[in-house]
Amino acid sequence: DAGITQSPRHKVTETGTPVTLRCHQTENHRYMYWYRQDPGHGLRLIHYSYGVKDTDKGEVSDGYSVSRSKTEDFLLTLESATSSQTSVYFCAIKIAASTDTQYFGPGTRLTVL
């Protein structure tokens, strides 16, 4: 998993509650990404970061916010979870600016009831 951990690995929550997912990397890579993966939609980019406090939106960013106050941690927050946010969330890193390949964490399975 390229030194990437995600927590929690599983979470069940109720509609309207805030949820924060954490991605942690051990090798100080600059680029980090949050994806969600759903049947029929594949992997979709939510937000990404290209350095501490430098973040940008992906294709499905509505309802999500991110923060990166340290190089090693990239947090994804659902301010008020909805059932449509039930998904598997993956964090990924890119090991160099000049490369395109991304390495993924083990994923977080989130269920919003």
Place this chain on the structure above:
Amino acid sequence: QKEVEQDPGPLSVPEGAIVSLNCTYSNSAFQYFMWYRQYSRKGPELLMYTYSSGNKEDGRFTAQVDKSSKYISLFIRDSQPSDSATYLCAMIRERAGNNRKLIWGLGTSLAVNP
């Protein structure tokens, strides 16, 4: 129409078969192509990375790019039950800065039966 099309399968083959997995794309600007393998309940892992047209071989795996047809393939020789997974293609347009985003196929589910 999606930029990248990939048949979701499922594809079921006997052990030892040659497997062909494919993606088509619509944007001729794509230049960099990747194949990822994803086991059930795991994150995707990079299998192959190729640039532009041609073939690249790594063990039992061969990645092929045909830019004239906008078609990429992954071949698996002597398939094994451990190859049972979902295979995702991904691609990137010609380099335009360091924040290039991957465009993903939906993935093809493969089962290799002993």
